[in-house]
Amino acid sequence: MERRAFIKSSVLLSTSGMLMTSKSFIAHSKASEFRYTERLSEQKLSLSKLDYPTSLVENPQQKIVKVRLKPRVARRYSNKTYILFESSNSIYMYDEDGRKISEIPLVVHVKDFAIDEKRQRIFVIGETTFTVYTLDFNGEILGSFGEFGVELKHQLSGIKSITCDKAGHIHILNTYSNNIKKFDSQGVYLMSYAPTSFTNRPKLLSIDGYDFIEVVGGKFADTVYKFDISGRFIG
Known part of the structure; x- marks a missing residue:
């Protein structure tokens, strides 16, 4: 009886240890899957309880109705969400519970934006296809950079998407060259990079990243290419 009791106790302890290890592994996995930024x-967004802005419009029956504005660009950074809504001249900032914290006024038309929370800056694609503006969190323009052209590596022609890495460098997905051009925080060109294949370069659609850079591409936007912030392909 004592031997059976010992075996039973050993099994229970072993199972308990396995469960503890499993829980620890799951917790570690969840932590490792955490992404500082995400489009x-x-x-x-429909799964969250955000306080969406509204606007009064006239419907086909010539009645004034209140409609909820649709998001044009929405990005999560750590525990905050930043959204640019249609027909809005501000970027709305929300906390992790979906409550609106503040608005960042915009003095330029914005197609895409990237947040540098560490340095309290916002990089936005402006009215042109080759200009990037640097704003503070009050919406004031701190500077801009970008030169139109297709012949030189630093030139831009059709900015499609933008992101900012942990070092404060700006990565720009350029339409004409179909690659990513990297600039420092002052707008000085550093390098270009892109995924390659044995046939041709896949069409690139959007870019995101902070600790590393993710580029979405492919005919059906079903392929993700991963680079470190130096532009080295890692998967």
């Missing part, structure tokens, strides 16, 4: 689709 949010309308589907993901």
